[in-house]
Amino acid sequence: MIRSITQQKPEEELDQLLEGLGRIFIIGCGTCVTLTQTGGGPEIAKMKEKLSQKGKMITGDVVVPVACDNLTRDALDEYGGRIDQADVLLIMTCAFGVQTIARQIKKMVVPALDTLFIGKETSLGEFNEICTQCGTCILGETGGICPVTSCHKGLVNGPCGGTNNGKCEIDKDKECAWTLIYNRLNELNRLDAMRKLQKPRNHQGELSPGKWRLKLETRNP
Amino acid sequence: MVSAFKNALTSGKFVVTSEVAPPKGTNLDKMAHHIELLKDKVDAMNVTDHQSSVMRFPSLGGALLVKEMGGEPILQMTCRDRNRMALEADLLFASQRGINNVLCLTGDAVMFGDHKEAKGVFDLDSSQLVAAIRRLEKGEDLGGNKLDGNVSFCAGAIVTPEANPLEPQLIKFEKKIEAGAEFIQTQAVYDLDNFKGFMDYARQFPVKILAGIILLTSAPMARFMNKNVAGVNVPQELIDEMASAPKGRALSKGIEIAGRMIKRVREEKMCDGVHIMAIGKEEVVPEIMAAAGLD
Structure with a gap:
């Protein structure tokens, strides 16, 4: 949950x-x-x-x-x-x-x-951020791991030069999101997804502050 | 207009670049001194952009100084501090002022620097910045709007040949080339046999590669880099060699090692040139070049 x-x-x-x-x-x-x-x-x-x-x-x-x-x-x-x-x-x-x-x-x-953050207990007593609710989901191209959330810099085209031994440059207790994505896509034999040059992200997917209304079906008169 | 640096890259000569760092403040004397020392010796000099996330005089201003002093600047641009609008605007300004070489970088995390509570931007990444440059050259900005006046750049990026794991870095390297990178300056390499392995792979791509050479200044400095700098691996025998230098002679030993490495890169035609990083010791770059037989 x-x-x-x-x-x-x-x-x-x-x-x-x-x-x-x-x-x-x-x-x-x-x-x-x-x-x-x-x-x-x-x-x-x-x-x-x-x-x-x-x-x-x-x-x-x-x-x-x-x-x-x-x-x-x-x-x-x-x-x-x-x-x-x-x-x-x-x-x-x-x-x-x-x-x-x-x-x-x-x-x-x-x-x-x-x-x-909004996160999940991934192991006993450990909580990890899983979604920043950016409004432009790219999980379909990353094997279900979110780099927007899990990469410190939110990079969408692969790792930065600061990654080391599969860890993030800001904290060696944090996984490098792009090592995780690489491993996942490799396992799924879908590295082609990682090779795709991604365009700059749309940072205005949902204009802050978020507001969304259920679209009720309009009835014909 | 084709930049002098681009001409050097395509001429087939062994290209040498180095770097100068803008100061913390407005006193440009030391930087100007380094530019004066290097401008006629190297093919181009990188001007660093808030290196290690430390706020400084801007790389654009530093590149302008190089230009004014008759040198050939390579403008380093990171994606850490500016969104796409600010990056594009700075590129327009650079081009208009005759700064036509750009090195595109993601940028270190904010927390490593001296403004630890600042917002890291990362609106674009390094490969997208290269692509943005190519798009500006086509007369269009990232919003799809026409530009009045042309821009032209020699655009490059970096790679870490000793990254672990390597494969994700290589995928990114290929994307940078696909985006339009014409040259690559590598992270520091010390194990040249390893680097030859990387070049066996990299040669298939239409890109010029300059091997990164970081001057070793002491054995502890080498150990520090091994421990703290991602993708830098100084072999034990080089650390031992540095440690063997008599007291007060470590820097000379470092110059000798850097010179020896550059000489070997050149003689064995491993790649297209070198990028010499003498972090804080820019004044010895001519000595390194002399030790490499490049003067």
């Missing part, structure tokens, strides 16, 4: 964001951030402890089932009083959750996490 991958903001940044705000209500989420151990029950407990030590008052806390779902509002309803008492909502969910909650509740929100 695709997940929103997050990490906690540096403590100094959080301190700055919460400066002068004494009463805090904390919201976590039972989905992605619980999996990544950045905004589930145990992380909220730790955050509460830390903030209390810094003299903050925690008016309440909750782990909603799916923060980015519209039902979050109902889940938060029963905490209305405690939320009202707070100066700020400290939200330990991904940015989708933060924005959903900000839309539903008239309160300043502070994200406790940085949202890194």
Whole structure:
């Protein structure tokens, strides 16, 4: 399943964001951030402890089932009083959750996490970015491995000169996307796909910010 | 107009290029000194483009200086800092000012440089930049619009003959040639027997190849490159040879080795020439050439 991958903001940044705000209500989420151990029950407990030590008052806390779902509002309803008492909502969910909650509740929100990417748990405890949702999918020519996402430079015509021993120049723990694509296409006996000189990408496939409407069939009168 | 460098490439002579690096700032004295030293000795000199992602005086400005001083510049252009519009615009300017040789590069990642939070662009890649140059020459930009006035370039790219794995690099190398690259300057080669193997393959393509020669300045520098520079492999015997140099004589040893390698490349007609990179020691390039018997 695709997940929103997050990490906690540096403590100094959080301190700055919460400066002068004494009463805090904390919201976590039972989905992605619980999996990544950045905004589930145990992380909220730790955050509460830390903030209390810094003299903050925690008016309440909750782990909603799916923060980015519209039902979050109902889940938060029963905490209305405690939320009202707070100066700020400290939200330990991904940015989708933060924005959903900000839309539903008239309160300043502070994200406790940085949202890194949309990814997948590829092995136990390891998460990898798999799609940047560029709007111009080229997986059909790369054996199903995305260089736009998996190559640091998003190159579509093969590796740069920085690749070494099948790893990326920016991090030898990261695979070189083009070594992976080469190996896959070689295995499938389809290296001809890699030999094709690709034109420059269309970076305006979907103009940012993305917006898409379901096209309802028009009925004949 | 055909550039002097292109004439050299097609003349059948053993071509020598070197490079000069624009400064961090506006003081061009040192760069001008290097240009003065090299302009009548080499066939052309590359002007590096924010090398290692470190912000500097622009390669276009440096190439202009080479031109003004009577040298033959090769404008290095990476795809890291400019989108296709900015690259095309700079190419128009270069052509208009008589800078007609371009080396197309992808560019190092931003994080290696001194502006670590900057956005890496990579709108085009190196092969697409070569193709863009060929399209501009046909009087049309990448948006399909007609250009008023002609441009003409000698366009090149690079290859890493000792990359591991090699095959994906070779596929890209072939795409660069398909896109229209006329010359290739290689990443540093030290094992010339290996390089001959690469040339056996590369000779089938209609492209001029200049072997990359990086001056070794010390044994630790060689070990550092082996550890940190992708596709550079200094054999142990060369490292030992560098280490054997008496104290204070390592640079002379490096010059001797570079000269010896160039001589062998030339005598055995391995490829069309050499590209000498004396990173930070440009003033010794004439000595390297002398050691190679090229003066």
